[in-house]
Structure formats: C-alpha cells, structure tokens
Amino acid sequence: MALQEALEPFLAAYASHNPMPVARFLDPIPPPQDPGRLYDFWRASSEDKILADVRYALQNGMPNRTSFDEVQGWVDIIACYWRAVDRILKAEQAQNQSKLSEKQMVDVYDAWKDLTSNFIKYISNGNLPHWTVFTLYFTANNLRKFAIKADEQLAKAKPVAFSAGFQDDIVDTNAKNEKLEEAARVFNRIYALCVGDRNPDMMSSRKWGVYCIANLQFKTYFKLKAISLSKNVVKSIDAQSDLPPFELYPASHRVTYKYYVGVLSFLQEDYAKAEAALMEAWNTCHAQSVRNKELILTYLVPCRLITQHNIPSAQLLNEYPHVRRLFGDLVSSIRKGDLSGFDKALAAGEPEFVRRRVFLTLERSRDIALRNLLRKVYLAEGYEDMKAGQTEKDRVRKSRIPISHFAAAFRMGTAGAGSGQAIDDDEVECLLANMIYKGLMKGYISRDHGIVVVNKKGAFPGTGV
Amino acid sequence: MSASAQGSTATTKAVVDDKNKNGETDKDKKPAAQLEEDDEFEDFPIEDWTEEDTQIPGGTTHLWEESWDDDDTNEDFAVQLKEELKKLGHGK
Numbered sequence: 001m002a003l004q005e006a007l008e009p010f011l012a013a014y015a016s017h018n019p020m021p022v023a024r025f026l027d028p029i030p031p032p033q034d035p036g037r038l039y040d041f042w043r044a045s046s047e048d049k050i051l052a053d054v055r056y057a058l059q060n061g062m063p064n065r066t067s068f069d070e071v072q073g074w075v076d077i078i079a080c081y082w083r084a085v086d087r088i089l090k091a092e093q094a095q096n097q098s099k100l101s102e103k104q105m106v107d108v109y110d111a112w113k114d115l116t117s118n119f120i121k122y123i124s125n126g127n128l129p130h131w132t133v134f135t136l137y138f139t140a141n142n143l144r145k146f147a148i149k150a151d152e153q154l155a156k157a158k159p160v161a162f163s164a165g166f167q168d169d170i171v172d173t174n175a176k177n178e179k180l181e182e183a184a185r186v187f188n189r190i191y192a193l194c195v196g197d198r199n200p201d202m203m204s205s206r207k208w209g210v211y212c213i214a215n216l217q218f219k220t221y222f223k224l225k226a227i228s229l230s231k232n233v234v235k236s237i238d239a240q241s242d243l244p245p246f247e248l249y250p251a252s253h254r255v256t257y258k259y260y261v262g263v264l265s266f267l268q269e270d271y272a273k274a275e276a277a278l279m280e281a282w283n284t285c286h287a288q289s290v291r292n293k294e295l296i297l298t299y300l301v302p303c304r305l306i307t308q309h310n311i312p313s314a315q316l317l318n319e320y321p322h323v324r325r326l327f328g329d330l331v332s333s334i335r336k337g338d339l340s341g342f343d344k345a346l347a348a349g350e351p352e353f354v355r356r357r358v359f360l361t362l363e364r365s366r367d368i369a370l371r372n373l374l375r376k377v378y379l380a381e382g383y384e385d386m387k388a389g390q391t392e393k394d395r396v397r398k399s400r401i402p403i404s405h406f407a408a409a410f411r412m413g414t415a416g417a418g419s420g421q422a423i424d425d426d427e428v429e430c431l432l433a434n435m436i437y438k439g440l441m442k443g444y445i446s447r448d449h450g451i452v453v454v455n456k457k458g459a460f461p462g463t464g465v
Numbered sequence: 466m467s468a469s470a471q472g473s474t475a476t477t478k479a480v481v482d483d484k485n486k487n488g489e490t491d492k493d494k495k496p497a498a499q500l501e502e503d504d505e506f507e508d509f510p511i512e513d514w515t516e517e518d519t520q521i522p523g524g525t526t527h528l529w530e531e532s533w534d535d536d537d538t539n540e541d542f543a544v545q546l547k548e549e550l551k552k553l554g555h556g557k
C-alpha cells in the first residue's frame with residue numbers, strides 16, 4: 001500500500017469536519033475490525049521518506065482552498081504520528097518477546113509528545129480549524145496514557161526509595177512520575193489555548209474544549225496525588241465569565257467534570273456542594289457506563305449519609321454489586337443500629353476506604369447507627385395508656401425514658417461477638433447529650449430523675465417518629 | 466514507616482501487572498484493569514447523549530431508603546430489647 005492510499009481515511013475524516021473521525025485516524029490502537037492498521041500504515045513509508053510522502057499526498061489530496069500553512073500543519077502532524085507508530089510497533093514487538101525496555105516506552109511517549117506539541121503549535125498559530133481542538137483532546141488523552149506506561153517502566157527499571165517522608169502534593173511523586181508531570185505541563189498549555197481563545201464567534205470558539213481538557217487535568221492530578229492543583233483548575237473555570245452555558249457542552253464533558261468537582265468538594269468536606277455535583281453527574285451519566293456510576297456512588301453514598309442521614313436503598317445496592325460489596329455491611333449495621341457490627345465493618349473495609357478517601361466520612365456515620373439504636377429503645381418503650389376519648393390512631397408514645405434503658409440497649413448493641421463492652425450510665429448520658437446537641441434526637445436529659453424526656457412531636461427528626 | 470510499606474506494595478503490584486500484560490494480547494483490556502485499581506473515571510465511548518440514555522429500563526429510581534421501620538417489630542433485636550426493658554421495669 002502506498003502512503004497516498006493509507007491517507008485516504010484521513011482525507012475522508014477531514015472532509016467531514018468532525019473531530020472524532022480524525023482522532024480515530026490518529027489513534028495509537030488499531031480498530032478491532034482492522035488489527036493490522038498500524039502496521040499497514042507504517043509499512044507505507046519510512047523514516048527518511050515520511051515527510052516528503054505525506055506532503056505529496058496531502059498537497060494532492062486536500063481540498064484546493066486549504067491554506068498552505070494548514071497543509072504544512074497536517075504534514076507535520078501526520079509525519080509525527082507515523083514516527084509514533086514506528087515506536088509503538090517496536091515496543092510491541094519487544095513486549096511480545098518479553099524484552100520491553102523502559103527506553104522503548106519512553107521513546108513511544110516522546111514521539112507522542114512530539115505529535116501533541118505539533119498539534120498545539122498549529123492550533124495556536126491559527127492554522128488549523130477550531131474543531132481540531134477536540135481531536136487534540138484525544139491525542140492528549142493518549143499522551144497521558146503513554147506517560148503513565150513510561151513511568152511504570154521507568155519505576156521498574158530503577159526502583160527509587162527516597163520518597164518516604166514526603167507527603168506534600170507533588171514532591172512524593174518526583175521520582176516515579178516524571179513523564180506524567182511533564183505531560184501535565186503540556187495539558188496546561190492546551191487548557192490555556194482553549195480558555196484564551198479570543199474569537200467572538202462562540203460557534204467556532206476553542207472554549208468548547210475547556211471542560212474536556214479540565215477533565216484530562218483532573219485525571220492527571222489525581223494520579224499524581226496533587227489535589228490542590230485540581231482545585232486550581234476549578235477556580236480557574238469558575239473565574240471565566242464568558243464560557244458557553246454549561247448545559248450546552250457534551251454530556252461526557254459535563255458528567256466527568258461534575259464527578260471531579262464533587263470528589264474535590266467531598267475531600268474538602270463541603271458535603272452539600274459535593275452532593276449537588278455528584279447528583280448531577282449521576283443524573284447525567286450514561287446508563288451503560290456502570291463503572292462510572294459505581295465511582296459516583298462511591299462518593300455519593302458517604303456524602304448522603306452526612307448531609308441527609310440517608311442510606312442507599314436495597315434496590316440500588318442490588319443493581320450495583322461493587323457498591324454493595326463496598327458499603328453493604330456498613331449500611332446494614334447503620335440500619336439496624338448495630339454498633340459493634342458497624343465497628344467491625346468499618347475496620348474490615350478500612351484499607352479500601354482509606355484508599356478511596358472515604359474513611360473519615362464513613363466514620364462519622366456511626367452517629368446514625370447510634371441514633372437508630374436509641375430510636376429502637378424509644379419504639380420498644382411503647383405507648384402511654386390511652387386516655388378517655390383517645391383512639392388507637394392518636395396514641396402517644398412514652399416520652400419519659402430512663403437512662404438505664406438506653407444503657408441496657410448499649411450493652412446489647414455493643415456486646416455482640418464477645419466484645420463484652422460495658423458502658424456506665426454517665427457515659428450513656430454523655431452520648432445522649434451529644435445526640436441531642438447534634439440534632440439527631442430532640443429532647444432533654446433530666447439528671448435528677450435519671451430520665452430523658454423526648455419531644456412528643458418528632459423525637460428523632462426525619463425518621464417518622 | 467507507612468510510606469515505605471506503601472512503596473513496596475506498589476512495586477509488587479507493578480510486577481504482577483507486568484505478568485498479566487505479557488500474557489494478554491488484547492490491548493484494550495490492560496488500561497481498563499489498571500483504572501479499576503486507580504478509581505479513575507473512565508472515558509465514555511461516546512461524546513454526547515440524550516436524557517433517555519441516562520435511564521436503565523427497569524432500573525431503580527429509588528436511590529435512598531426512605532423508612533427506617535419496615536422490619537422493626539419482628540426483628541430479633543427489637544424483641545430482645547423489649548424483653549430486656551421489661552426486666553428493668555419502668556423505674557421512673
């Protein structure tokens with residue numbers, strides 16, 4: 001196959017003025033229906049002929065009205081792509097022979113970075129049409145993946161052990177994320193390219209690329225554990241006064257952006273904001289994207305525990321078995337007011353909860369388990385005797401409950417599985433005072449009588465009694 | 466201490482990952498498996514969709530449990546608790 005023929009898919013994609021087909025042409029992974037695509041493309045030229053070959057093919061193949069500068073841009077971009085394919089095929093070959101070296105993954109990364117940089121250069125020169133910024137997004141996303149792979153290979157080649165002790169943002173990752181950090185700087189340039197577009201015609205503005213590039217930055221910074229840099233992205237976007245309306249952006253951009261804003265707010269313990277963002281991500285997420293829905297729930301469930309004292313419904317957990325595996329035991333302990341069950345579930349899940357950064361939030365939901373235990377005591381106390389004229393309907397629950405009754409429930413609730421934990425009345429009183437202070441229970445403690453007098457109308461707000 | 470422990474886990478993981486890679490031919494599978502480890506939000510296969518695409522036919526819209534009550538009365542703990550409280554009497 002001659003290169004001219006190999007470039008026909010590009011010319012057809014370009015003619016559609018649609019960023020996706022062009023991105024598919026520049027894909028580093030061959031499509032399933034044509035696994036030999038990269039190899040065929042590579043074989044159509046060679047290192048010393050590629051520039052001339054592409055120039056010849058594009059000068060003849062691109063529409064006549066295409067400017068000289070634009071043709072030049074595509075010539076460079078496609079030649080860069082050919083070189084990247086060359087490195088990719090070599091790395092693949094080495095991998096098949098189990099001889100992949102870190103040098104080869106770095107070569108792939110470098111070649112892909114070259115491609116990305118050329119793309120940026122020609123877009124910022126104004127030589128390429130505005131919609132190519134989305135094609136650039138796909139290219140940049142692949143740069144991120146190659147950077148991660150290169151870093152993994154580098155880490156394997158020379159394990160570095162001096163990172164211990166540094167926990168501050170990027171410092172910890174100095175040694176093992178060199179390429180991804182470099183890629184992050186490339187993404188900054190792309191972000192600036194989008195946000196700084198002065199074109200007054202919104203329809204052909206690069207500002208439409210702002211959110212998808214921001215999402216790329218989030219993914220990168222999360223991987224680098226540089227959360228504060230992610231916050232800067234949000235701040236920068238919030239400060240833009242002339243972006244197109246958010247709801248007009250493609251759904252994939254919006255869902256991903258809201259997910260990361262939600263997680264960031266969650267990490268800053270702004271649970272109300274986190275809940276709003278995560279709910280929006282949930283409602284907009286594509287139904288088939290199960291993994292992403294699970295990720296949203298990973299933060300939405302703990303968030304909701306704090307903001308509304310709500311637990312996920314059984315139906316929801318059944319629909320998302322991964323989420324059930326994660327939170328199921330904890331949720332059923334909360335539901336039952338089973339404190340020792342709660343402590344056990346929290347301890348059992350701790351490594352994963354910590355890794356997902358939800359541990360501290362979940363820990364706070366013990367209050368709800370406690371509230372439910374106290375509520376059970378209230379229910380078990382039953383009703384006051386009926387007065388004349390009263391009916392079953394308007395019977396009143398007993399509102400004066402001995403502290404010793406709550407203490408008995410604590411002994412039962414925490415004694416499970418041989419813990420044999422005893423709590424004295426003073427401690428119980430303290431816990432009750434805390435519940436009342438937090439508004440989870442309404443009433444007051446009468447120390448002299450050793451009783452709690454609970455509010456007759458809504459002793460446990462939001463729970464139906 | 467903990468940082469160095471984490472470091473060694475990461476190295477082990479990387480080695481394991483590598484073995485998987487060598488055995489696998491399908492390129493697409495590799496990043497997916499890694500991302501699962503990472504909590505990374507996945508790239509959507511399509512760019513845009515409508516509201517209809519966000520609903521699973523027959524899927525639940527009932528996200529949160531609304532009542533704390535449904536099994537209160539005959540649940541073991543509630544029964545035991547009532548017994549226990551009876552023993553204590555209503556010492557007001």
